[in-house]
Amino acid sequence: MRKQVIAGNWKMNKTHTEAEDFAQTVKNDLPAAEQVESVICAPFPFLQKLVEVTKDTPLEIGAQNMHYEEKGAFTGEVSPVMLKELGVTYVVIGHSERREIFKETDEEVNKKVHAAFEHGLTPIVCVGETLEQREANKTMEHVEGQVKEALEGLNQQQASKVIIAYEPIWAIGTGRTASAEQANEVCTHIRKALQEKYNGDVAEAVRIQYGGSVKPANVDELLSQSDIDGALVGGASLEAASFLKLVEAGKHE
Numbered sequence: 616m617r618k619q620v621i622a623g624n625w626k627m628n629k630t631h632t633e634a635e636d637f638a639q640t641v642k643n644d645l646p647a648a649e650q651v652e653s654v655i656c657a658p659f660p661f662l663q664k665l666v667e668v669t670k671d672t673p674l675e676i677g678a679q680n681m682h683y684e685e686k687g688a689f690t691g692e693v694s695p696v697m698l699k700e701l702g703v704t705y706v707v708i709g710h711s712e713r714r715e716i717f718k719e720t721d722e723e724v725n726k727k728v729h730a731a732f733e734h735g736l737t738p739i740v741c742v743g744e745t746l747e748q749r750e751a752n753k754t755m756e757h758v759e760g761q762v763k764e765a766l767e768g769l770n771q772q773q774a775s776k777v778i779i780a781y782e783p784i785w786a787i788g789t790g791r792t793a794s795a796e797q798a799n800e801v802c803t804h805i806r807k808a809l810q811e812k813y814n815g816d817v818a819e820a821v822r823i824q825y826g827g828s829v830k831p832a833n834v835d836e837l838l839s840q841s842d843i844d845g846a847l848v849g850g851a852s853l854e855a856a857s858f859l860k861l862v863e864a865g866k867h868e
């Protein structure tokens with residue numbers, strides 16, 4: 616039985632004060648980590664404060680990106696060493712906004728995934744198709760390719776700890792959610808690809824989240840699907856009450 620993981624991705628939102636208020640509000644109302652994993656992936660300037668406020672609570676803190684090198688002449692970048700030192704435990708890698716706007720490649724995503732494991736961070740690896748790819752029946756091929764390239768070179772132990780977030784790009788921030796069946800179909804395909812690349816144990820262990828306009832109103836149906844083990848949530852993770860409802864839903868699955 617895989618434990619659900621509900622992760623909020625705040626993207627480039629909130630002030631420092633709002634971030635701290637959020638953490639103070641939710642930290643005592645979250646279910647225990649043994650029941651469901653809850654994570655907030657916040658902008659870099661808020662990470663230190665969020666780790667401090669949520670110490671000894673079930674809420675884990677993640678970053679939304681990082682560089683794969685430990686240090687060096689990479690102006691504006693943040694390294695895995697810096698994140699680890701802060702007490703961050705998760706990192707989103709290869710979000711479609713990073714792939715599209717900042718031109719991140721599958722190769723860079725793969726390097727970042729390796730760097731995450733080298734530094735004890737759990738990677739949440741994002742994959743997903745565009746509307747064009749879906750309409751051209753290229754969804755499975757595209758998503759499978761992204762998964763295989765992202766995990767290239769990981770050993771079985773590492774691969775089984777990866778969290779994959781399946782996020783159809785056409786459903787992100789649009790209010791248009793993939794139906795629970797559509798989402799599950801792709802997640803099942805991802806699990807099969809993991810079985811081919813590794814084995815049944817790895818395929819069974821990997822948590823696969825769905826992301827794309829997840830909200831309290833649709834989360835139960837999505838999480839009840841056989842191959843969906845959580846959600847990566849943008850907009851609906853920004854309000855404390857809404858985030859708490861999403862995590863609560865994860866507890867019941």
Ligand SMILES: O=C[C@H](O)COP(=O)(O)O
Pocket residue numbers: 624710782786787788789790826827828829847848849850851
């Ligand atoms: O990382 C989160 C996704 O991009 C989904 O964002 P959304 O829930 O606002 O559609």
